[in-house]
Amino acid sequence: MPISKITYTGGLHCEAVHLKSGKGLETDAPTDNNGRGEAFSPTDLMSTSLGLCMITIMGIKARSMDLDLEGTEIDVEKVMESNPRRVGEIGLTLRIPHNFPEETQRILEAAGRACPVAKSLHPDVVQSVQFVWGK
Template sequence: MLISKVIYRGTLRCEAVHLKSAQHITTDAPPDNRGKGEAFSPTDLLSTSLATCMLTVMAIAAGDNEKMLQNSYAEVVKVMAAHPRRVSEIHVTLYLPEGFKKEERTRLERVALNCPVAKSLHPDIVQKVEFKWILPD
């Protein structure tokens, strides 16, 4: 199924259009790779996709408690390797509401760690994930 169209706009910048919604994402090469760094780089999107996938599948798994996850958020750190240039590590810290019982937290954490993006990344990419159940309900 065709999901997007990506257009190279010049000066190391691309524009991706999600065909169903017509939403646009601009990417830019990072400053350490001859770019301007004025938008997400492709490797930023890769790393960020891990966090968005984790939050999404947790919300799906929460079912009727999905609303409790509103305003949860993730912070993402990307670590690059040089030879070959690639993402070597992705660190995700998830900030979640404390209102879930221990058993539910454990289940949601397992769901997050097994999200489709996590399972699609090459095993050489280290995924460091921390769950902080600290947000007020």
């Protein structure tokens, strides 16, 4: 069963709609690949998906421990490679505004690193992840 519908709208732009919710997003090619950078590029979305997946899985684990990660912010960086053109590295800095005990932090970090997107990325894509607790 389809999960989304993508429409190419021209000028290197696309619209994607999540079929269950009806919510959508737009993409554009990046400025370093013939686009105008007016929206997320597909590789931006891939990189951002890693952060979204990590915090979602961490949130599920936190909830099971009667904890809340509300207010967490993630900075996402993407490093492109050439020959072939691909994402070579995704850098994430998670700023979690809570000071949990070290063991709790270790459990939550392990949950995030085991998220489905992290496990689905090709091993050649370097995942540089930094957790900053209490910020």
